[in-house]
Amino acid sequence: MELSSWRDIILIIWGSVATVGIVFIAAILFLFYRKTISVLESTDLVVAKAGNIVDFVNQEVVEPVSRLGAMIQGITQGISIFSSIFKKKEENNE
Secondary structure: HHHHHHHHHHHHHHHHHHHHHHHHHHHHHHHHHHHHHHHHHHHHHHHHHHHHHHHHHHHHHHHHHHHHHHHHHHHHHHHHHHHHHHHHHHHHHH
């Protein structure tokens, strides 16, 4: 066999190996893509559920507590205003 024949055989073998390798890598990437999509969908569901929980806690806990805090702050400010008025009257009477 001549040298050119060996060269042609080696090129055919390397071309076949490269083709099989590319098909194998493409198959692995496709399977990885399918697994990743299912994980991303699951993650989206978890995030949506967590958002619902945060909204519920906000409506049922945070808003009433903030209203109660505002009411207590208003009451204490009202008491301090009335007490300052009566203190001024007592100072004027003395």
